[in-house]
Amino acid sequence: MSNVNSNVLQNMSFVRPEYFYIGGFSGIPHVNYYFIFLFFTYFIAVFGNSLILIMIVTDRSLHIPKYIGIFNLALADFGETNALIPNLMKTFLFDSQYISYEACLANMFFVFFFNNVQALTLVVLAYDRFIAICLPLRYHAIVNNSLMSVAVMAVWSFCMGLVGMTVALITRLSFCRTNVVKSYFCDHGPVYIIACNDNTINSVMAKICTVLFIYVPLIAITVSYIGILLSLSKITTWAGRLKALKTCVSHLLVVGICFFPVLSTYIAALTFSLHPNVRIVSTSLSSALPPMLNPIIYVLNTKEFKDLLFKMFKMKYSLRAQVLSK
Template sequence: MSNLNSNLLQNMSFVRPEYFYISGFSGIPFTKYYFIFLFFTYIIAVFGNSFVIFIILTDRSLHIPKYIGIFWLALADFGETNALIPNLMKTFLFDSQYISYEACLANMFFVFFFSNVQALTLVVLAYDRFIAICLPLRYHAIVNNSIMSVALFISWSFCTALVGTTVALITRLSLCKSNVVKSYFCDHGPIYTIACNDNTINSVMGKLCTVLFLYAPLIAIVVSYLGILLALCRITTWAGRLKALKTCVSHLLVVGVFFLPSISTNIATLFFTIHPNARIINTSLSLAIPPMLNPIIYVLNTKEFKDFILKMLKKRAGSRARVLAK
């Protein structure tokens, strides 16, 4: 009977707030300049990734494994940018820091889903480069469009399942301590820590996602590049080494842009006490910057993209010349 009463009391005290208050950048000075920067970041990211997606869809010569991976990376960048920055801009433009419970969970899912999918897609692209350089004669037998598509499908499905489970577990929490989320979006950690009931499983899932979507992908990429370095050492000429290494430059830059800010922030918190405002700025930049820089890096460092742009410019110039001739 006492167990029944305790269960009834627990159910009666279950709290699910109608709205959350995203404290975000409210305590940070000169935020209007940061939001102006975010606005231009958003424009460049949306235009750049849309352009990369358009090029790969339009040019049939790019329908090969490497560019299938870049296509899905651009989709993930596009998705993350639209999941994160418009909500931040709404807060800035309309001074609206409230978000409904359901919208908050949706925001949490999409921000983490697209961010984590980027990490797994970078691992798949690292695998592509590893096979291309370490096993060049067997590349087309090991890596083809079907295998690349299956690898990406598995990565995205795994991310959907794990992030979906992590977000769904929030619904079991009684959030009675506060409705203030001390972050710039509906962040997982700041939400489960305001729960009154046991949040151990939420903490475990948060740490598991950090390991599986941040540290494990980085370790896999580092291991693949160690194999690539060993393969490069076996190439006798410097010209051959540089030619092989050049095919990895874009991927290495994108990996650095994506992982270094997040890893440095996580490691720094282990040894130093970081001011909450500094942590918010650092983590928001680590999410906002990669989707903006990735298309720029790939367009500037990829011959096929530059050739496509030149072809378009020549075609447009020829059309204009014919119009003027008439």
């Protein structure tokens, strides 16, 4: 009888809130000016990644393994931007920091899903460059559209499964003390921390995801570039080395933009006491900036993209001139 009463009490005490309060930006001075930056970031990210996607789809010369990877990266950036920034702008525009329980879980899933797809796609692109530079004669025999498509589908399936499981485990938590999430979105860590029942499994999943989506990709990319540098050392001329290394510049810049802000914030938090406001602003910037900067970097550093843009503008102005001449 005591066991039955205990189970009844546990069920009665289980609380699933109707909504969460996103309190990350509360108390940050002049935070309303952040809206202008977010609007600019959102516009550039959506326009830039849409342009990358359209160029790759419409130009058959870009239907090759490398650009399948870049297409996937742009798609992940586009998805992350739309999962994250509109909700942030809603906070500033309508002074609405409340989000329903179901919308919170959806927001958590899509932000983490697209962010993790981005990280693993960078690993795929790193090894594409590794094979192209270290095994140039065998590149086309090893890497083809089918292999790259399988790699991309594996990335999406893996991220969907692990992130889906991580978010699903939130539903077992009871929130009987507070519904205030101390982050800028429905962040997994700040959500499970405020639960009033056992959240050990959620903490374990958070650590697993951190290792699999931050440390493992960074280590894998570092190993690939060590191999690239060793291969470049065998090239006798500096011109040959620079030509090969130039093909990696865009990827290296994107890797730095995606991983350095997150790692620096995490290391700073472990090294000394980081003010919550500083953590919120730095982590929000590390999420918002990469999707905006990635397409700019690839367009400016990729000859194929620059040539295609030139053709598009040339065609536009020639058509306009024909219309005006009539």
